[in-house]
Every structure is written in structure tokens, then in C-alpha cells.
Amino acid sequence: MHFSTRQLADAIEALEHESLDVLAGFVACPSFSGSEQTAIEYLEPKLQGLGLATERIPLDSAQLRTAPLYSPSCDPDGGRYNLLAEHHPRQASGKSLLFNGHVDIVPTGPEHLWSRPPLQAAVKDGRMYGRGAGDMKSGIVCAMAAFEALRRLGAQPAAKVGFNAVLEEENTGNGTLASVMRTMPYEAVVIPEPFDESLMSAQVGVLWLSIELTGSPAHVAYMASGVNPIEAAIAVHAGLKKLEAEWNRPEHRHAAYRGHEHPINFNLGRIEGGEWNSSVPCVCRMGVRVGFFPGVTVESVKQAVEQAVHATLATLPSRLGVRFDYKGFQAPGCEFDLEHPAMRALAGAHEKVNGTQPRRLAMTATTDARHFQLISGLPVTCYGPQSGNIHGVDEWVSIVSMRRVSTVMAQFMQDWCGLEPI
Ligand SMILES: [Zn+2]
Known part of the structure; x- marks a missing residue:
């Protein structure tokens, strides 16, 4: 099975209203770091709606305390859990891929500084506004849209594809740590953080x-x-x-x-x-x-x-x-090998959609990519849509950028995982 980049882009565009509705509902979840459960409960049936079985990975600080890269918790575990939803192909002929994204958001600051209530997503001038719309609920929605677009074309990845939704990225990274400790046998990891469609080459x-x-x-x-x-x-x-x-x-x-x-x-x-x-x-x-x-x-x-x-x-x-x-x-900071075949395939998918190679970004913040790089040694990077005012007031994500990123992800699944009929 093979689709042209145009066919993939059209399938993504046909889904756009649904994707934006999903994002608006996601933004409405008050999933501040330490109390993310509303967003996890929102996502779980959505992932199941993609035909995937979901597994809950509890956040257990007592167990994580001795793990590498553990950061002392700021909040009680409180029964919180991460999600892993996995697609298994009928016949694995391609290479596996994990999408990882955090559902937690940072505080909004005083609401009166915002043009509209921060958890009430609003579309204006090609952007969706709201806390978490950029960082990084949109990225998770892009990955899900890419998978769904393939399904609507009658195709599914011919390799394992996972969706890992995690807690506490914004203050400890222990959600991804718990997921990585559960074992993560994947051949590539993409974290759709809103870094302007660049590939992340390093983080502080x-x-x-x-x-x-x-x-x-x-x-x-x-x-x-x-x-x-x-x-x-x-x-x-x-x-x-x-x-x-x-x-x-x-x-x-x-x-x-x-x-x-x-x-x-x-x-x-x-x-x-x-x-x-x-x-x-x-x-x-x-x-x-x-x-x-x-x-x-x-x-x-x-x-x-x-x-x-x-x-x-x-x-x-x-x-x-x-x-x-x-x-x-x-x-700790780390560097990422963008010359790895998986990362070259992602850059190649970006080029097919956009006509140019993606920019490379040495990030001045941390991301959960460190766990995959430093603990699991997996090829990993961040690649997600253009956004603005993340952690600030009137946070937004660009809708046309979401469309491009979703198309790149569908293209990447075709190129890296291969496709088989459903
Ligand atoms: Zn983020």
C-alpha cells in the first residue's frame, strides 16, 4: 500500500474539524501538573476509538525513586497513571514507532490577563487559543489524526505504533520515566512538542x-x-x-x-x-x-x-x-542523533510535505526526550507544530501548522513503519 503525499494531506484536511473538536475538549481538561487525571480520562476512550487497547501505567514514586533520572516529586502520586495505547500490525514488516506526549499543563496566571478564559479553547485567525493548546495537547492530537487519517484510507502501520500519554512532564518527567521503566521496545520515538516544525538536536x-x-x-x-x-x-x-x-x-x-x-x-x-x-x-x-x-x-x-x-x-x-x-x-541535558536512520526518515517526511529540510533546534528547555535517549538509547527527537505564548498568556497553536505536522506524521508512518490494509 502506498499513498502520495497529496492523498495523505487531503485525508488529514478532511479530519480537521474533528481534530480541532478533540483539541478543544482536551484543552477544557484542567490537567495542571499534579492533577492531570481529567485529561487522561478524556484521552483513554479517544485512543480506544482508534482501535487501540490502552494500558494504564501507574505513577509510583516509591518504585521510581531508585530509577535513573528520577526527579523528586512535587505532588503526591494520588492514584495517577499514564497511558500506553498500542497498535499491533497483522504482519510486522516495517519499523516500530512511539509517540510520546505530556498531558499536563502549567498554571495560567491571573485569568483577567487572558483575552478569554484560558481553558475555553477558541479559534481565531487560524489559531486555536488556550492553555495547553500549544504545549502540547495539539501535538498529541496531530499524532492521533495522522493514525486516523491512514485508517480512513483503509490502511494501518505495518509495525507496532504506540501512543504514550504522560503526566508531570512540566516539573519532573516522572510520567515518562514510569513508562520507560515498564520497558519500551520501540525503534523510534517522536515527541510532538510545539517547536515550530524543527527537529530537536539537543536540550539543556x-x-x-x-x-x-x-x-x-x-x-x-x-x-x-x-x-x-x-x-x-x-x-x-x-x-x-x-x-x-x-x-x-x-x-x-x-x-x-x-x-x-x-x-x-x-x-x-x-x-x-x-x-x-x-x-x-x-x-x-x-x-x-x-x-x-x-x-x-x-x-x-x-x-x-x-x-x-x-x-x-x-x-x-x-x-x-x-x-x-x-x-x-x-x-541532565543531552544531544540527539539526527543522523540516525529514523530521524533521517522523519526529516525526509518533512521534506516531502514541505519541500525543504526541517530546521534543527538546540532547545533551551528540557523535554522527556532525555529518558528515551539516556535510559533506553532510542533514536528520539521532538517535532511538533508552531505555537506561541506557551507558559504565557493567550497561548496558541497554528492550525495550518498542525495540518502540516499531522501530514508529516502520516508520511513518516508510511515511510518508517510501512502500511498494510486494515
Ligand atoms: Zn511541553
């Missing part, structure tokens, strides 16, 4: 930590008798920014990031502390995300960050206490 490492500073409370009338940990946090942050600048210096760069303007980002994402405007506060807690280059170990990053914090504190009043707490990402 990410460490999360919280820094708790304890000062000495006092009435502001006698402010000099107290020690203000919030003011100390401002100094600690400035010290960390110096370390960030150091790591970004051209001579300290990893080769994959030479062309980037600012690949390593330290983000003070949360700060809380203080009790009263007229009291020198007791405690300040900083939630920090630290990026670092591939090849650098998580342990050495912890050391460097703690050293930088202590160096700043040494310049401040000695009555400040400090405590480091590590929950969330402990994710």
Missing part, C-alpha cells in the same frame, strides 16, 4: 530548587535590630544571575549552543515570605529553575548554586539562615 539540563532564607524579625521602628531575608533574597538572586552570566560566556558554551543568544536561563519563578508591612520578615522562600549545558552533572550544578548562594550570604549579616530543598527537575 534543568534543576529545580527552593532556597529558604531565615532572618530575624523585628518591629520596623527598630529595623536595624532585625535581619530581612526578603532583602537578602534580592542579593542572592543577583549572585545567581552572575553565575548564569558566567555559564553563558562564549568560552563556557557547549558546542550545540554556540549560536544562541542566551541559552542558559536561571529563573526566579516563585518567591514568598513576610507577614506584615511593618515587621522585618522571618522567612523568604525562593523557587528557582536553573538551566545548564549537556555534559554537566546535576550534582555539580547543585554544588555551584549552593556555593554562589553562600558567597552572597557571606557578604550579608551573619544571622541569616539558609536551607536548600530539591523537589522537581533533576534533569
Whole structure:
């Protein structure tokens, strides 16, 4: 069985209304990291609707704790589970393929900043808006649309194809870790993260930590008798920014990031502390995300960050206490082999649909691709639609880009897995 790229594109286009309806329903699920179950329950029957049996892979931190790449959980397991839906061919003649995608979304911030409620998907000017519309519910929908389009053409992959929907990608990666530990015998993995139809060639490492500073409370009338940990946090942050600048210096760069303007980002994402405007506060807690280059170990990053914090504190009043707490990402960076035959086939599928080779992207964030690369040694990359404002306000995904990505995925299944009649 063989279809022209035009036939595949037409089959995808014929499905577009349905796909957008599926995406809108998916966006409506309030699947914030740690409470993703609504989205998993939404997807399970949709995957079964593709004729696939689904398996639930529980998130079991006690079991994962000793696994490589484990990141300390931010939320209780709470009975949450990942999904794996597998297609098995009648006769396997091609190569197998896994689509992996996360269903969790990040907080929306204040709703009044959005043009419309963030979980109420809306189509406007060729885009679908909503939290998660880009990152990355659309990518999962593209993969499912590609499979369904083949079915409507009377075909199915002539190799195993899996759909792995996972939890907690946005703060630990433990959903994919649980899936990988269950064993993942696949010959290629594609994660449709919304990276503008580029193939990801590398990703940075990410460490999360919280820094708790304890000062000495006092009435502001006698402010000099107290020690203000919030003011100390401002100094600690400035010290960390110096370390960030150091790591970004051209001579300290990893080769994959030479062309980037600012690949390593330290983000003070949360700060809380203080009790009263007229009291020198007791405690300040900083939630920090630290990026670092591939090849650098998580342990050495912890050391460097703690050293930088202590160096700043040494310049401040000695009555400040400090405590480091590590929950969330402990994710090393890595590079991906885009010359592997599987990745070349994906690039080739992109070229058939678009007429040009895909761009390559050294990503300045982490993705779950690290588990497949570093634990399973499988050829893996991210390839997904164009989007904007991910993690921001008025997040969107381009509908025409979804159409192209879905077509590339159908083409890739034809080229890599082969097809057989249903
Ligand atoms: Zn994502």
C-alpha cells in the first residue's frame, strides 16, 4: 500500500474539524501538573476509538525513586497513571514507532490577563487559543489524526505504533520515566512538542530548587535590630544571575549552543515570605529553575548554586539562615542523533510535505526526550507544530501548522513503519 503525499494531506484536511473538536475538549481538561487525571480520562476512550487497547501505567514514586533520572516529586502520586495505547500490525514488516506526549499543563496566571478564559479553547485567525493548546495537547492530537487519517484510507502501520500519554512532564518527567521503566521496545520515538516544525538536536539540563532564607524579625521602628531575608533574597538572586552570566560566556558554551543568544536561563519563578508591612520578615522562600549545558552533572550544578548562594550570604549579616530543598527537575541535558536512520526518515517526511529540510533546534528547555535517549538509547527527537505564548498568556497553536505536522506524521508512518490494509 502506498499513498502520495497529496492523498495523505487531503485525508488529514478532511479530519480537521474533528481534530480541532478533540483539541478543544482536551484543552477544557484542567490537567495542571499534579492533577492531570481529567485529561487522561478524556484521552483513554479517544485512543480506544482508534482501535487501540490502552494500558494504564501507574505513577509510583516509591518504585521510581531508585530509577535513573528520577526527579523528586512535587505532588503526591494520588492514584495517577499514564497511558500506553498500542497498535499491533497483522504482519510486522516495517519499523516500530512511539509517540510520546505530556498531558499536563502549567498554571495560567491571573485569568483577567487572558483575552478569554484560558481553558475555553477558541479559534481565531487560524489559531486555536488556550492553555495547553500549544504545549502540547495539539501535538498529541496531530499524532492521533495522522493514525486516523491512514485508517480512513483503509490502511494501518505495518509495525507496532504506540501512543504514550504522560503526566508531570512540566516539573519532573516522572510520567515518562514510569513508562520507560515498564520497558519500551520501540525503534523510534517522536515527541510532538510545539517547536515550530524543527527537529530537536539537543536540550539543556534543568534543576529545580527552593532556597529558604531565615532572618530575624523585628518591629520596623527598630529595623536595624532585625535581619530581612526578603532583602537578602534580592542579593542572592543577583549572585545567581552572575553565575548564569558566567555559564553563558562564549568560552563556557557547549558546542550545540554556540549560536544562541542566551541559552542558559536561571529563573526566579516563585518567591514568598513576610507577614506584615511593618515587621522585618522571618522567612523568604525562593523557587528557582536553573538551566545548564549537556555534559554537566546535576550534582555539580547543585554544588555551584549552593556555593554562589553562600558567597552572597557571606557578604550579608551573619544571622541569616539558609536551607536548600530539591523537589522537581533533576534533569541532565543531552544531544540527539539526527543522523540516525529514523530521524533521517522523519526529516525526509518533512521534506516531502514541505519541500525543504526541517530546521534543527538546540532547545533551551528540557523535554522527556532525555529518558528515551539516556535510559533506553532510542533514536528520539521532538517535532511538533508552531505555537506561541506557551507558559504565557493567550497561548496558541497554528492550525495550518498542525495540518502540516499531522501530514508529516502520516508520511513518516508510511515511510518508517510501512502500511498494510486494515
Ligand atoms: Zn511541553
